[in-house]
Amino acid sequence: MARINKNYDRLAAGYLFPEIARRTNLYLEKNPGTEVLRLGIGDTTEPIVSSVLDGLHHGVDQLGSVDTYSGYGPSEGLLSLRQALSDLHAESGLSIEPSEFFVSDGAKSDSANIQGIFSEDCIVAVQDPAYPVYVDSNVIAGRAGNSTGEGYEGLVYMPCTAENDFFPDLPSEKVDLIYLCSPNNPTGAVATKEQLKSFVDYANEHKAVIFFDSAYASFITDPNLPRSIFEIEGADSCSIEFNSFSKTAGFTGVRLAWTIVPKACRTEDSEPGKLHSLWTRRQNTFFNGASNVVQAGGIAALSPEGRRQTDEQVSFYLENARIINDGLKSMGITTYGGGNAPYVWLKSPGGLTSWELFDKLLNECKVVGTPGSGFGPAGEGFFRLSAFGHRDNVVRAVDSIKENLVI
Ligand SMILES: *Cc1c(COP(=O)(O)O)cnc(C)c1O
Numbered sequence: 051m052a053r054i055n056k057n058y059d060r061l062a063a064g065y066l067f068p069e070i071a072r073r074t075n076l077y078l079e080k081n082p083g084t085e086v087l088r089l090g091i092g093d094t095t096e097p098i099v100s101s102v103l104d105g106l107h108h109g110v111d112q113l114g115s116v117d118t119y120s121g122y123g124p125s126e127g128l129l130s131l132r133q134a135l136s137d138l139h140a141e142s143g144l145s146i147e148p149s150e151f152f153v154s155d156g157a158k159s160d161s162a163n164i165q166g167i168f169s170e171d172c173i174v175a176v177q178d179p180a181y182p183v184y185v186d187s188n189v190i191a192g193r194a195g196n197s198t199g200e201g202y203e204g205l206v207y208m209p210c211t212a213e214n215d216f217f218p219d220l221p222s223e224k225v226d227l228i229y230l231c232s233p234n235n236p237t238g239a240v241a242t243k244e245q246l247k248s249f250v251d252y253a254n255e256h257k258a259v260i261f262f263d264s265a266y267a268s269f270i271t272d273p274n275l276p277r278s279i280f281e282i283e284g285a286d287s288c289s290i291e292f293n294s295f296s297k298t299a300g301f302t303g304v305r306l307a308w309t310i311v312p313k314a315c316r317t318e319d320s321e322p323g324k325l326h327s328l329w330t331r332r333q334n335t336f337f338n339g340a341s342n343v344v345q346a347g348g349i350a351a352l353s354p355e356g357r358r359q360t361d362e363q364v365s366f367y368l369e370n371a372r373i374i375n376d377g378l379k380s381m382g383i384t385t386y387g388g389g390n391a392p393y394v395w396l397k398s399p400g401g402l403t404s405w406e407l408f409d410k411l412l413n414e415c416k417v418v419g420t421p422g423s424g425f426g427p428a429g430e431g432f433f434r435l436s437a438f439g440h441r442d443n444v445v446r447a448v449d450s451i452k453e454n455l456v457i
Pocket residue numbers: 092155156157158159181231235263265293294295296297301302306307
């Protein structure tokens with residue numbers, strides 16, 4: 051008799067984006083022909099830059115000749131790409147071996163899968179609000195218990211509020227696995243070196259492991275803010291980092307990412323090197339490597355010209371964020387984030403709940419955003435606007451909010 055994994059039934063979510071779509075479609079049915087301006091989804095919109103397209107074309111062409119054809123590559127990624135990633139980090143003074151980089155098809159899958167190499171009884175701490183996959187992957191793995199409607203009983207929530215600058219205080223109880231995301235989705239907050247140091251010291255003291263999601267690192271323009279947790283002393287013995295070409299190079303549909311598992315990283319019951327070999331084993335067992343065509347695109351994105359062009363595109367999105375921020379601030383709305391991140395996080399004016407503001411923005415301004423409460427209990431009363439969008443769309447959305455929102 052086959053039986054299902056009942057933990058799937060414990061998932062409270064799957065609610066946020068479908069509910070946004072439901073309310074938007076209902077509005078469109080009632081107001082046919084109206085154009086809604088979407089600042090909701092965290093997906094890139096600008097075309098891939100020319101040097102990276104050349105790399106992708108080159109990857110395709112290599113498959114068309116018997117001399118350069120390749121089939122399965124290493125599950126961990128092409129050495130040339132891992133070397134390029136190692137060189138990139140060396141520029142910030144980091145010494146990470148190519149063999150410590152694991153190339154994959156996405157930071158989402160890696161950040162969902164990583165918990166699988168840890169014991170079932172590890173206590174998990176997440177930032178609140180957070181990117182949903184950290185919570186959901188642990189619900190499915192059986193670490194989270196039941197949803198109470200205010201989160202899961204088995205998880206430790208670390209609230210990120212205006213009072214702590216949207217970076218959590220250290221957990222008061224002992225936790226084993228800690229998810230941190232900086233620049234943060236959804237709040238746009240970027241952790242300082244001092245803030246990360248407090249978690250690294252905690253993790254080393256308690257033999258905990260930090261999962262650090264730096265998918266938006268390339269949006270950091272302030273040179274004093276860390277782009278990698280490995281800029282913090284002591285991080286290599288307690289941290290695993292995820293990064294991606296998705297937001298930096300417009301690869302959300304192309305799919306390419308990397309995870310750094312330092313050989314120095316350990317657990318309470320393992321020596322350095324063990325986690326690295328477990329992740330190697332996991333990837334070799336469940337994954338046959340990222341597409342070779344796509345990896346050729348990744349190598350091009352890390353070339354000097356690729357970086358110049360992708361940096362320009364990141365600046366374009368940051369300018370969108372500035373336009374959103376300035377527009378809202380000019381109306382007296384309190385905003386956070388946006389300076390070193392593609393998300394603006396705003397406090398709902400007039401004490402509105404996240405969903406009340408959603409409905410007002412949709413009905414009064416024809417703008418679709420993302421209710422903060424969808425990212426965790428502490429997101430209630432906040433709202434996320436995304437800077438991923440065509441300039442004209444962003445400008446019209448901000449103008450419409452300024453003209454039409456009644457607060
Ligand atoms: C977009 C995003 C990613 C990227 O995931 P991919 O699977 O590489 O596209 C990772 N983490 C966060 C927080 C994100 O918002």
